[in-house]
Amino acid sequence: MAAPRSYRPSPGEIPVDPGVYRFRDDVGRVIYVGKAKSLRPRLSSYFQDTAALHPRTQQMVRTGASVEWTVVRTEVEALQLEYAWIKEFDPRFNVKYRDDKSYPYLAVTLGEEFPRAQVMRGAKRKGTRYFGPFAHAWAIRESLDLALRVFPMRTCSAGVFRRAGQVGRPCLLGYIDKCSAPCVGRIDAHHHRAIAEDFCDFMAGDSARFVKRLDVEMRAAAADLDFERAATLRDDIAALERVLEKSTIVLPDGTDADVFGIEDDELETAVQVFHVRGGRIRGQRGWVAEKDAETTPEIIGHLLQEVYGADGDDEIPREVLVPIEPENRPTLEAWLSGRRGSTVRIRVPQRGDKRRLMETVTRNATQSLARHKVARAGDLTARSQALQQLQEYLGLEDSPLRIECFDISHVQGTQVVGSMVVFEDGLPRKSEYRRFIVRGEDETGRTDDTAAMHEVLGRRLHRLAKERDQHALDEETGKPARFAYPPNLIVVDGGLPQVNAAQAVLDEKGVVDVTVVGLAKRLEEVWVPGEDHPLVLPRNSEGLYLLQRVRDEAHRFAITFHRQRRSKAMTASALDGIPGLGEVKRKALLKAFGSVKKMRAATPAELAEVSGIGPTLAAIIAAELSSTGSVPAVNITTGEVLDDE
Template structure:
């Protein structure tokens, strides 16, 4: 509309971060647009997000560049104070309005999409920024009082599918960046783990048993034969569990039972984003501006995403690797040989014990173990053709 005039500002928030965009409209035409990442330090010092955004936009503006009307998508905490501040900068009255309907609302929605896009770009860049990742790891070392920098972090999430199948995911971050080739999923034995805490105890136990088993492998011999260490052979410096005190206690109990004392542990509870340490009665509250906190959230969210998409996996190599990981007699070389020969769980399921035994490095004894394991899986609600966990 030719009658539209003013500046349209929208805020978009995700977790601890927010971005804002502005469209400058004169006589119905958009004359310019810009986006900002909201200054969280100012927001913590008393300004709300809109107030902090206004400071970024207008604090250095010339009087002639400040409009008489500013339209926003969220009501500021102190609209009057902001109006008085803008009025003093402009030298004449400025009004801040929050439209409720019509083309102004539609335009603000477009502006918010711009803000959302700007925030996605910003967060994507931060996720691969080595300097930011390094700062986050050092903050975690200090805030959690770790004995060393957590260069490898593993995070575990428990997901219930249709109330019948329970799945755990393990995601790995090294040097603050996702290492997707080492992600794993686990089907939880619900006969011994009927709730999230028992499931967490089970998955940590299973993963750490593999670590202990792989510690007995002679690394020199593996290197000499051209083999590779199992992906479970690399210990995390920090385990993060999705949950609060009960989940942390369950994970710590698993570590204690296995005599593992050199792996740190914490939990991140969703409700208030509290960090729980083993044995503590109260949680840690990390600063909203903490890079370490943001990294913990990103790792936890990635573990959750990976867990809930498990039942949608289709012929996934990760699915097959995860199933083979459940068989302790299979090292990296044997798993690679099986993957190379059969390529899918379906093909392995159709193979006889003799065919499995003819795979290089397998033999009759291990073939019998694999055969039995695959038979059990076919009876446990896993679609062998797709790797999908079936709803009952």
């Protein structure tokens, strides 16, 4: 691995013109391709202070052994050349947008003599018109089956088409009028192609023209008393309307647009795009990529290159809607307009239908990232690699097969709670999760994070020591009970103060065989007790991903418990505090009457009919409820506020 200064070009050698540059490793492979409006400041930034670079960029510069560049006339040319080189060299340090699944398309092979409609995946072929992508192949087949009533084009394979011609007998679709049977000469190639082109126009959004044409023909047939044909045309119109129903109108103005939504965390970025044609969603697609040092505007710019670089001109819409304006928007618009052959606008919607649609797309991106994380967490190889990496990075004697993570949640030091989540062999063990109500408060009634962490960890380690001493075993399983299993690694959500507080508890309890670290949110740094500087794990390492997932789960568990307690504190029941009315009797009353409002309207005799409620207690309840205002009741079992109805 070469030192960056060994191949650093002198600033005077680097031109200030727009251009594209390539980093190569010691064997000549291209490891990174980038573009710049001015090459000199961009390339100089890689060699000024490598310690200040993003970890992934640091690794790229240190892996490189040489850098070269090509000057171009305009930024648009730089954009085109960068995309071409990325596709040619597939550099390892360029961000790669991986499809979160393989999407099917509805394809019409217009390049053949007799075009065929079919479901198609994979790389796009020349001479084929594509519609989609769709979420499921069965959705394409359902829509195609309905549309064949009006557009009876070929859907069979080349072998089936050839055999039908040899025997002179069409397939079943030809007999039920869902294929015009060009294989046996019922229609010539010219008329069959016209049907295929009409079908493509319909799928591209020009649907109103065909529905209107069929409606006119239906009315004419009815006027001529040809009711059988009128009924057939009516059914054809209904079939087309059902096809249109499957793609809901989302933009009433009939806009052609691609709408992008982005969701990211510290390590990865998920992208979703809805393809809207004629105001209807015609397809959906998604990607997941490892996050680099790029900003969101840079990510969007590279994403648009990836999406539109390989597609044909007909795939680029008039509008591209994005959540944040990309870097070099005018350059991207000029590039897209050149590929489309007409003006393309990149916009950030602020209000109205387009803004609401973008929020929907962003929710899909959020769910896509969550699914990706779950799938990645379930990979046995990745989990094993993560545990081995943590053992290596943290200097542990053994792999951390049991990891416990602690988090604190509160609002300005009040309603303080803590959480403990447990991961065994890289997977969550939810039966071992624990929640803590923090009791310690200062003279102002508040508790800071470090004091809360000290209390929570102290209680957990106290229970560990107690059950270890007693050798407590579960009678049924024979395994150590509850907290008796010690963790190999304790993770706290926070930086050096939280880590030092946790280590202080370990020292007080005499625990020497457990390692504690902290994971700070801002830069995903790993803090170790007593160290002035954090560990920086590689951004794409499975070990860092596992720590992040453990931390996020502890945060989710803590914030959920905190919200429950805060909600209960704000919605106290009118039944609380009534003398002689305990929890069991409150549940019985709520089950019998449903709400406090109905109890308030009941007579003491009606209250006394509830099991466990005597005449005296019923009179007390009636008197207490009549003296209180309309206070919302809480279901003691679920904690939900009950309606007064």
